[in-house]
Amino acid sequence: MEKIKEFTIKVYSENNIGLLNRLTIIFTRRKINIESLTTSEYHIPGVHSFTIVVNSTETMIRKIISQIQKLVDVMKAFYYHSDEIIYQEIALYKVPTSALLESNEIENLVRRYNARILEVTPEYTAIEKTGHKEDTQELLEKLKPFGLLEFVRSGRVAITKPMKELAVHLQELEEATNYTND
């Protein structure tokens, strides 16, 4: 049996209504769960980017990428192993301010985990940490005993290590394509 691994998929597309749905259908058809999904406008105007994290086999991912690439509104889709990307997630934590004032433990945690305090009010304190899931999870576990009020973690964002730019990929695709068959 081929090993199940974590893959990060990057999709560059037109910003059209319904595309997200078309993308997720490709995963649900094969009963693959999406672990995280982030979407935002790319630095090229009109291009949208999706970062999708899934656990699956490489063979399956290759087929999925092919089917994503086939979507009319998708310009290009790639998949990466974790060591081919630089990625981050952001986590926000809300703790009671009373817990912060009772001792200096929370302050120490914030310092030790390279987190930062965003806002302090008489009732709550908001803390932010950026990092990999394991890191934000660890801080979460550490903050739980202090009466954690709320927690949220974003989907993954990633930039890639390979140096080839999207525009070059697109140009290659364009050069390799006939747009009509007459």
Place this chain on the structure above:
Amino acid sequence: MKTNEEKTAGKELPAEGTVITGSEALIFSLLKENADTIFGYPGGAIMPVYDALFDYRDQLNHVLVRHEQGAAHAAESYAKILGKTGVVLVTSGPGATNLVTGLANAMIDSVPMVAFSGQVSSNLLGTDAFQETDVIGITMPVTKWNYQITSAEEIPEIVAKAFYIASTGRPGPVMIDITKDAQFGKIKWHYEKCRRIRSYFPYPKVQMDKVEKAAHLINKAQKPLLIAGRGILISKAEEELMNLVTKADIPVTTTLLGLSSFPVDHPLNVGMPGMHGNMAPNIKTNECDLLIAIGMRFDDRITGRLDDYANQAKIIHIEIDHSEIGKNVTSDVAIVADAKDALSRLLPLVKENDHKEWVESFRKEYKKEYEKVIKPARESKGLDIKMDEVVHLISDKTDGQAIVVTDVGQHQMVVARNYCFKQARSFVTSGGLGTMGFGLPAAVGAKVARPDRVVLGFAGDGGFQMTIQELGTIAQHKLPVKMILLNNSFLGMVRQWQDMFFDKRYSFTELANPAFTKIASEGYGIASRYIEKREDLEKAVDEMLDTEGPFLLEVKVMKEQNVFPMVPAGASVSHMVTE
């Protein structure tokens, strides 16, 4: 009152810049895309378009079906026969949901089709308004592309895009949902054909290094076998295929959807592969040293058990859809390109060759199959008529020149195995989806597409009743379709599996049927004949073919005939069973 029969003056398209309604823009856009036929069914949310259509009904032949599913299947069939995009027009809500089966069928069989549905006004979207349904959401998995138009300005551009997407690359269905206010809205008329979309790469250019590798493999092959799929027909590459295989002397097997892409009576045609295909192409798949697959996707009904499929062979896969490469079968050389383009580049690099013994070995295998299966079925001496005799006789009587449409099930396989196709684009069937009820509306579409050719619509008693209401369409439009109903009073294919794999427990497969010929003749005024004796068969077939209008020939056939040979589900193509 104005009726459809009154002729219009043949209105001309308006000048650029003329102010028109969204509905008119839709009609004009269709005319600009050279559409001449619409299969449709009116309703509340599409009424403005129907009203605009009324003035252009002499240029856009509207075929009024009896159920929207029928419109989709008819349009698919029309598209397959003409190699041109089919057009469907329906209303919102149930009108659109009734299309879903047809869209799924067109999607899996790569049929170019553009379907338009009306939608509630844009201010009512999402409010559960009368006959509102999320058409875009529902049809997303079964369309190549879909889009909701909410303002009249979008209509020309989106229609142009829809036709471009549906018909290029690997073709497929496109669904366009148009809100009622967009239909009523006013725009200045302007139309431009779509010639490219920046995120869409329909025709990958042929990579010559791959072609050279393929040619090398072909030139050194001792035992090559070529599988021709629907891609040959889509790209109109029949001639290129013929040139290649005659030059290099390569036996050709045509898939169910590739039938009629290569003449059945050609000495290099070795039959159909797959579950109910011929023995030779199946067995030889596991004996050949080179398998050349063109415009096909290695469906499980063709490959049988994947881990025992052509392991000994080198495989060349020519396919326009890159996502099919390596999806089911790994190839040694993959050429991602249009079949015609790839074949015409391949041809000059392929050497003339001779594989006499290898080709002969297929014939030997065929002889065995003929003696064991084909002949006994075609020349049955038993009391009951077998399906094969009927199809074989009709094939002879029409000299293999008719357009043949089938429904799904046993009769479909029998027709595919017994009709001697001599002309390209002559077979219409539901392949990937296996849609019962496809046959009758598809026969309508085929006849509308080619009024000059004989159209034979074969069906079983199960599938025929799934869309039997289309007899109304045939009657109203006076379409001289020749319907052959092979009635065994069973859902025959399911019964066959129950017989073979479920201890003959015939769970809900026996049908108590109506008097079909009475429905046709007394109900719809369609000429018909019912026969159950062999001696009446030929006369009845002659009567059917000699009748000018539509005709239903119902043949009572053997109740429990099984279709053989067969690759049982999950078995290897090497292991066909004959009983």
